[in-house]
Amino acid sequence: MTDPSLNPEQLQALAAAGIAAPSIHNTQPWWFRTTADARTFQVYADRSRSLPVLDPDGRALHLSVGAALFNLRVAAHHLGREPSVRLLPDTTEPSLLAEFDLGQPATDPDLFGLDLYPAISQRHSSRQPFTNRDVPEAVLGELITAAYGEDAVLSPLEEAGVRRVMELTSEAERRTAADPARLAATRQWLRLDESAPDGIPQAALGPQDHEARVPMRSFTGHPPTAGGHSERFEALPQLATLSTRADEPVDWLRAGQALERVWLVATVHGVRVSVLHQALEWPDTRWKLRDPSEGPGHVQLVLRLGYGPPGPTTPRRAVEDVLKAADDQDSP
Ligand SMILES: Cc1cc2nc3c(=O)[nH]c(=O)nc-3n(C[C@H](O)[C@H](O)[C@H](O)COP(=O)(O)O)c2cc1C
Missing domain, CATH: 3.40.109.10 (NADH Oxidase)
Incomplete structure (x- = not known):
């Protein structure tokens, strides 16, 4: 039987996967919270990191948070959890963009077809010229x-x-x-x-x-x-x-x-x-x-x-700046 709550190290690993995601201009417009019973993981938009001139309706912000959400799902699955996501779960809280339960054990070991977890930290934007080799x-x-x-x-x-x-x-x-x-x-x-x-x-x-x-x-x-x-x-x-x-x-x-x-x-x-x-x-x-x-x-x-050279690593905010406890008053 899976222990429904993740321990602090597991929660940190989860959040670290989330923040490794790509985001427009590396704005990282997200923050995360677990509910008081530590069974639900919530993903919020950080609108103080939006780009009003380039992205007035927040479309690129949502794309960026969606990318983080996918990494969170892969990491939750890696930790043995079934990441069934609810998108925009609460119409009264528009900044809460998604949440998923941490208490359900993973049922399908082949959920994504490939083990994508290691790729989370290997993925980078590559803005260099590519070779002329075709992608098969x-x-x-x-x-x-x-x-x-x-x-x-x-x-x-x-x-x-x-x-x-x-x-x-x-x-x-x-x-x-x-x-x-x-x-x-x-x-x-x-x-x-x-x-x-x-x-x-x-x-x-x-x-x-x-x-x-x-x-x-x-x-x-x-x-x-x-x-x-x-x-x-x-x-x-x-x-x-x-x-x-x-x-x-x-x-x-x-x-x-x-x-x-x-x-x-x-x-x-x-x-x-x-x-x-x-x-x-x-x-x-x-x-x-x-x-x-x-x-x-x-x-x-x-x-x-x-095909070409890998892109370099780009910086990320610290996990503790992004992952808030349920009772934290400092949330953005
Ligand atoms: C919605 C969105 C739009 C982006 N637009 C561009 C772009 O126009 N040009 C570009 O070089 N990179 C673009 N990026 C990539 C980001 O700049 C990149 O993800 C960010 O700097 C972090 O770097 P990384 O992907 O290497 O982790 C975009 C990413 C997202 C999610």
């Missing part, structure tokens, strides 16, 4: 299945789709570069101080594409400053869109979980990932990301997949 169809198939398992659709793009999405992303990147408020909102999360617990450190920034084809986000503006340089990128990147049927907060949480599930499966297979979110930040370019031939759907993310 079989691996793409596993990534599609991973997204499907979270009620989302991953669509690897053919050449014409890749060119269309790169053009829309470049257009969004150009507009952002001409918008001082958006540039400032991004620069605010650049970290030159290596001891900072959040934001994007200089070492994690990649080069720009020498031929200006692959529209990597310039976190420092255009022309890039702060060590910005250019390199030759892969001839035709493997891009994929991640979509959901509807476009409500609950769908954004699903898409965030799908993002992380896809990314962890990719990591197990040695496939690197970076996110191209720029076109999602303008309503018209976001709308045009949809492939009408694929039917109705709302694109939530664009991913670039391939």
Whole structure:
């Protein structure tokens, strides 16, 4: 019989997995709490870490928290618990985005198909050029299945789709570069101080594409400053869109979980990932990301997949700053 409550070390391990998730600009817009009986683990949005200019409706915030939630589910399963999640469980508490019970023993040892737990700490954004090696169809198939398992659709793009999405992303990147408020909102999360617990450190920034084809986000503006340089990128990147049927907060949480599930499966297979979110930040370019031939759907993310150097580790806030006890009055 499983002891329903996790001990403090197990709870810390759980939270550490949650905070290892990707988040927009490494804002880490989450905090966690266990209920007084230590049987329920709750996941909250930390809205003081939102990006009002870039993400006014909180969509990217929900995607980020959804990614953390997926890591929490993998870690709970690793600790022998059945992570059945309730999304947005309390309409009177909109910042409570999800909760799950810690008391149910895991029943399916093969819940995610692969052991994803080790990949949580191995996964990083890789903004470097990739090689021209194709991601095999079989691996793409596993990534599609991973997204499907979270009620989302991953669509690897053919050449014409890749060119269309790169053009829309470049257009969004150009507009952002001409918008001082958006540039400032991004620069605010650049970290030159290596001891900072959040934001994007200089070492994690990649080069720009020498031929200006692959529209990597310039976190420092255009022309890039702060060590910005250019390199030759892969001839035709493997891009994929991640979509959901509807476009409500609950769908954004699903898409965030799908993002992380896809990314962890990719990591197990040695496939690197970076996110191209720029076109999602303008309503018209976001709308045009949809492939009408694929039917109705709302694109939530664009991913670039391939083989290349791993990305560096980025900082995280300490577990004790994020995991609060039920009676803690200091919660954000
Ligand atoms: C919703 C969302 C949007 C993101 N957008 C971008 C982006 O446009 N460009 C980029 O290089 N990384 C993007 N990222 C990746 C984050 O910058 C990255 O996860 C964060 O800096 C932490 O680094 P890590 O992924 O290596 O752990 C995004 C991540 C999320 C969850």
